[in-house]
Amino acid sequence: MILKTGESQTNLAPSQMTIEDLLTEARQYLSESDLERIRCAYELAKEAHKGVVRKSGEPYIQHPLEVALLLAGMRIDAEGIMAALLHDVVEDTDASLEELREQFGSQVASIVDGVTKFDALAGKPGNTSPQLGKEPIPVEPPPTLSVVDKRRQRSETVRKMLLAMAEDPRVVVLKLADRVHNMRTLAAMTPAQQQNKTRETSEIYAPLARRLGMMQVQAELEDLVLCYQDPERYAWLKREVEEEVQRREPFITEVCRILNGEMKRAGIHAEIQAWRKHLASINRKLGYGQPTAGDLGRIHDLVSFRILVDTDNECYLALGHIHALWRPKDGRIKDFIATPKLNGYQSLHTTVFCFDNRLAEIQIRTHDMQRTAEYGIASYWYLKDRMVSEEPSPNSWKLSYKEMVAWIEQLRQWQRELPQSADEFVEAVKGDIFQEQIFVFTPKGEVKDLPRGSTPLDMAYRIHTDIGDHCAGARIITNMDDTGRLVTRLVPLDYELKGGEIVDIMVNRTVHPTRDWLSFARTAAARNKIRRYLKTYEREINLQLGKERLDLALKTDGSVGLNEHVEELLVKAREEDKSGDLRKYASYEDIYIAIGREDLHVEEVMKHLMPLVRQIGMLVQSENAEQKSENDNEGMGVVKLAQCCCPLPGDEIVGMLSPNEGMFVHRRDCLRVSRQRENARAVIDLNWLQIEPETYLSPVTIVAHDRSGLLRDVAAVVADAGVNMTTVTSTTNPSVHKAVITATLEVAATEGVLDQIERILRRLRQVKNVVSVERAINTR
Structure with a gap:
């Protein structure tokens, strides 16, 4: 039999489902007292939504009923089903969370609150639903949201849901079921609404279902997205896949027959299934471009085979018998029972050469593993209750739930450590949690999960912020040599980590974040912490660089003796600026910082300053004359x-x-x-x-391979040492990609001046791409 996963169910006809259908499904695993509470929740929801019709033409109560039935199919507990029936009551009617809390308890109220849409106008919008127990009354329609408000509302709603999920995973299970039914009835919406919903489903909800191990939900959501985003390709795939499966039916039937016979001979109680990939997954395998029927014929795992057994031991026993029957393909044997995926998925996978040398993919798992594979975290409540009276297997639901909690905790950590807008938070989640993950290990054996493409820098920041701020690279521990010693190799900060590697982070207190770190930090958490460091420390560095560049430009132009007047002139130039070059900066310090950051060219500033310099020229000359007179009086002292x-x-x-x-x-x-x-x-x-x-000056010459951010990194090292740079110039030779930086260090006249300078020179030599650093002395 072919098990079709992720079947799309677009539906425009009004649903005929009733509360009795829901209770019949729930009665298979819940008590009569639970069923009575579910009926009470239904009655309240039905009264609250009385008279309201969805765009699909069905009474509004049908939507929460359908969502509740989806949860009942997953065997969610009574509180989860009650919350599904009530999940739109607070958002769309005048019922309050307090009412729900009083009637149905705090758990139900908290779940409903977690899925209630964020109000972008900071006030509950009006609605056309009646108050509980009252006739419908006309009210003002809700104000129309702007595009910006709509985007903010979507992001805030997702953030609210994810953070609520950290407290109760039933929140996200309910939200995913709600999205499944919305996508099934998407045909009733306008094309613009369809595109918005499918984009949000593709970017947020389908990846979230995958990460939670809810493969059945993921498959249906992805198929529905494909159906609306590319209806022609979807229709072609649906037709061609059905035809290809029919062509393979004799092969499928024979493989199932042989496997069934082998399991019986081995004394293994097993259920043999043939399982077809869902359409979106097949579409990904085909890649871009227009596929042909021949392309489908080359996908050997278009239909896979699944063996369901009762225990973990029988999984391994079945695998041995299959390999005795057919030769396995090298590199295609995977044990996800001993090492489950991050989302809790467990199974044995093998690809074998069957009769006629045709490849077949076979998955072996227990019935409980199958439930976890289909429903992921939603299977927790069912398995938890069932295993109270049974002896759990070594790799039971407990391990899966522990893995879930690990990344849910990361959401909490982000909220605590990285204050950011809702858009940034959602982008971080999409980039760090929803993408494919790899596992790496610390030398102590601790496991760290990171998005594929992560670097030692990402791992360092995952361990601790201070370790990330001073990460100088990593040692990859590979294996033992002939003497039994561990073999290591050094890798740079931008090295792409591989799954399974043992990574020892190297820390150097003289190293600190630079702007080029942002180019190879993969995780949002690492990038946020780098930006936070740069925001704290780069301001002073850029301020100093800006002052030095402007001072050098003034001296080059022949304007001397203006030190104490420059800031006053900048303020005046800003006030008189009509072009807007300077006026957009709030203060003279911001102008200096913009010059240091190279957001503002010093030539532009000089264009505004020089007319003012010429205006006060006589005053400066007069003050210089007075100073010269004082020096004359001091004589040679x-x-x-x-x-x-x-x-x-x-x-x-x-x-x-x-x-x-x-x-x-x-x-x-x-x-x-x-x-x-x-x-x-x-x-x-x-x-x-x-x-x-009081101070000493020490010019230094730095030769380096040119790169973006080099001068800023040099200035950062000097600033970290508590030393000022009185001048700095940089020249480059593009033909050989070389840069020469000449800077003058101002060192306090304390003991060990030479030691201070030598320490700075050593640190400068450690800056990325620096070739040499020497004192620059004007001698013959």
Whole structure:
């Protein structure tokens, strides 16, 4: 027999289902007292929705009845079914959660609250439904939501549901059942509404069903999405797949006969099934482009075979008999019983060469594993109650539920640690939780699940934020050599992790996040934490870089003595700016930061500043004259470190007299000193005991392979060391992709100046792509 999974059920005809149909299904596993509570919930819902008709033409009460029946088919408990009957009452009528809580208990009220749509207008919209126990009364229609409000409402609703699911998984099971029935009746909606619903189902609800292990729900949702997004391809697939299955019927019947006979000979009580992939899954296998019937013929697992047995041991016994019967295909034997998938799925898979050397895929599992495969987390309540009086197998429902809780906890962690908009939250969920996962291990054997394509950086941040902030790479532990020692290999931050690898994260306290980390961080959690770090620390770095770039531009233009006037001039330039280049920044600091971040070109700022500089030129010259007079009065008592060679303690030094400016201290091998050797009176021998500066300047030259963010990373290292950069310039040679950065470090005059500088140089040499870092000295 062919079991068709995920059959689409588009339906425009009014449903004839009644409460008795629901009670008949629920009576198979619930008590009479539970059935009575379900009937009470139905009566309240029926009264609340009285007189309301859905777009499909059926009375509104049919929708909650259909949803409740879906849950009853999954064997959800009485509270879940009651919540299904009441799930639209609070959203669409004047009934309140408090009323539901008083009549049906806190669990039912909480589930209903979790699936109630977020109100984008922060006030309950009007409705045309009656109050409980009253006749319908005309009310104002709800205000029309803007496109932005609608998008926000959808995202907030999904976030609300996911966070409520973290408290009670029945919330999401009910929401998925609600979406299944909505998709079955989607034909009654407008084309625009259909597209919105199918897109949301494709991006959120179908992947959510897959992650929760609810494969039957996932299959139907995906087929319905395909039906509305590409109706022609869907119709072609449906027709061609039916024909292909008919062509294979003799082969299918014979394989089932042989398997059934083999299981009987082995003494294994087994049920043999032939199972067809759902249409959306087949469509993915065909890929893009227009497929042909021949393409379908080449999909060997279009129809697979399933053997259902009673125990785990019989699964392995059946596998052995199949491999004795037919040769297995290399690499196609998978044990998901010993190692279940993250969503709790358990089964043995093998692909064998049957008669006529034709390939067949065979799955072997217990009946309980089959229920879990179909309904995932929704099977928890059924299996929990049934196994109270039975001895659970080693890999029972408990393991599956534990795996579910692990990623549900991640939702809570995101909500606590990463404040973000609803859109960002939903995008994070879609990218990190709904995508295909891999498992990697720490050296201590702890398992970490990550989206496929994750890097050591993602794993580091999954372990702890501080480890991520200082992640320098990873060691991949492979196997043991001939001596019994573990063999490791070093991998960079952007290495793509493989499932099953043992990963030892390397931590270096001098390493910190840089903007280029965002290009290879795969998970939303890692990217958010990197952005948070950059937001905290990059502001000061960009502020400093912006000041230095503008100061250099002013000096290059010949404008000197303006240090204490620049901020005042920036404020004035911003106020007088008519082009909008500067006015969009709130303060002069924001202008500096924009220059440092390269969002604003320094040339644009100079265009606005120079007219103002020329206006105050006389004032600056006057102030400089006053300062010059003060220096004249001090005479030669002024001793300064020369900026041409920037001497440091330990260097051999001399003094050079400058008329009216005092004594300048140079390195003995400074190029400028060598030019004054003929004037013996101008050069004086000095030692460091005679010098007491407050700060020292040390130019450094950095050669690196050019890349985006290089200058920012260099500035970050210097800033982390608590040192200022008084100037910085960068030149690049595109033909060889080389960059040369020259920066002047300002170091406080404390003990160990040279040690301070050497530590900074060592850290700079560790920056990605840096080739060399040396002190830049103006000598012959």
